[in-house]
Amino acid sequence: MIYGYCRISTEHQSIERQIRNIKAQYSQAQIITEVFTGTKVDRPQFTRLLEIVKAEDTIVFDSVSRMSRNAKEGYEIYEKLFKDNVNLIFLKEPHINTETYKKALSNQLTMTDTPVDYILEGINRYLLELAKEQIRIAFEQAEKEVSDLRQRTKEGLQTAKFNNKQVGRKKGTIIKVKKEKPIKDIILAKSKSFNGKNTDAEVMSIINGTPYFEDIHGLEVKKTYSISPNTYYKYKRELKNSLY
Template sequence: MSKIYGYCRISTKNQSIERQIRNIKDLYPSAIILEESFTGTKIEGRKEFNKLLSKVKSGDTIVFDSVSRMSRNVEEGYKLYEELYNKGIELIFIKEPHINTTTYKQALTNNIELTGTSVDSILKGVNEYLLALAKEQIKLAFIQAEKEVKDLQQRTKEGIETARLNGKQIGLEKGTKLITKKSIAAKEQIQKYSKDFNGSLKDTEVMKLIGVARNSYYKYKKELIEELHNAQCRN
């Protein structure tokens, strides 16, 4: 029995994916929804989408809220489109219905019949034109999706430069330490195992034991010494 899948993707976990799910469910209530948060443009990094591609079969349908949810890379997107089409999988793009696989299929199958006369060369040219037009529409959709990514990157870059020129702080202020779960755990282990604190191991031995790179190790160790010194001064 054929299945309908709805693939939804957001770029960051702070975004809401509910709108995409709602748009798909409104049209295809029985759709099996797959959700994913991924920032890149390459398909190979999307675990849930790749799982879907590995199990989808001929007769199944994949629904996207828009073509950008399938791919924001022109070459990769168009190649995947043709691969899925050739496998007998239907693709539906809610916001770009003109590039649904049903439209592409019509361009392939609804050829103008040849007459066996001298006008056949003209009719053949018309058929080839219709197919080329369908392919071009699909490519244009992926080109637009890719352009949106580049435009966003450019706007972000320009915004950062404008902020910098206006004297605004970009990123952490000088002297500010970025505290993460990783740094906290590393410092606890350094304090526990290093002979300079409560342990008996050399720096190289501690690095190997806790799996921290040399530069990070000495950075954490320096910060730890400062933190312990400040704590003693407060007491």
């Protein structure tokens, strides 16, 4: 079984890039998505994946930072999965894929049953530690990048505040809801106040039964529009003001 694990830190981020990158190379991968805010308990999907994954299964990550943002935890998970014979693939850090690690182990020098073996054993241990160190470095780099990003964000907010710049949305800013336009299009087409033949009650009924697809963490989920009478008449007023 091939799994693709994709993670974002907030619901406002897009997970589509990670899914696209994994599917481009492993089209048969079963994608598992998650919003992870920073602690182990926030990763129920990843915890479940670790429980169901078996020997010879494969887990694909867009990058090592998607597996863990904590170097110590990441290396511990990597080591356990490697011992369980689970294949790990990191698209952006292929040098630490478990297959690469296995090759490093299999390429060890063969013993000769002579005193030279003392030297060969030392070389083999060195190669093994070198491979382990590369894995550690990859996780430590991912942890450092997250830490640096947080620091830059903090400094940017402090600078903006110092310069009296607006941080966040200004009070009174009007936010356009993504569903507003398609709902208004239905009102224009169906309401007898515009181009249609239906009463307000009929139009609201049509809207509330109209399906649409919403992107949730990179996955298309089928939903149905829902509109309250207050919102419906508000949209009608806005349409009339814009048209007449």
